[in-house]
Amino acid sequence: MITYKNLAFVCYAVTDMKKARKFYEGVLGLKLSRVFSKNFVEYDIGSGTIAVGCAPDQWKPSRHGTVATLEVADFDAAVAHLKKKKIPLAVGPVDVPTCRMLAVRDPDGNQIALHQRKRVRK
Numbered sequence: 001m002i003t004y005k006n007l008a009f010v011c012y013a014v015t016d017m018k019k020a021r022k023f024y025e026g027v028l029g030l031k032l033s034r035v036f037s038k039n040f041v042e043y044d045i046g047s048g049t050i051a052v053g054c055a056p057d058q059w060k061p062s063r064h065g066t067v068a069t070l071e072v073a074d075f076d077a078a079v080a081h082l083k084k085k086k087i088p089l090a091v092g093p094v095d096v097p098t099c100r101m102l103a104v105r106d107p108d109g110n111q112i113a114l115h116q117r118k119r120v121r122k
Helices: 017-027 075-084
Strands: 010-014 034-037 040-045 048-054 068-071 091-095 099-105 111-117
Touching: 010 017, 017 040, 017 048, 075 099, 075 111
Parallel strands: 010 048, 068 111
Antiparallel strands: 034 040, 040 048, 091 099, 099 111
């Protein structure tokens, strides 16, 4: 049996690091945590990490792949920020009893979601 402690990281494949970093840092506002090489960087968020790697000959981006979902403090502010940056939404915004969320795509078409949990009354 395997015992898990935490999610180490989610990594997105990209084809152009300059464009990717402009999106992840400039649009999403993520703070760079580590640069392992010109083709691999990481952004820590809470106890997790989003990594971005560029090796298009070996690892290709996908519009149909993994989706990381980032918990935001203020969903309305996140929506306003994306509108101001003229970033098209791939999904949503969706408002359900437990949460609000939306998804956008990075320059390679990878989907990344923003999410805010609601207080659920018992």
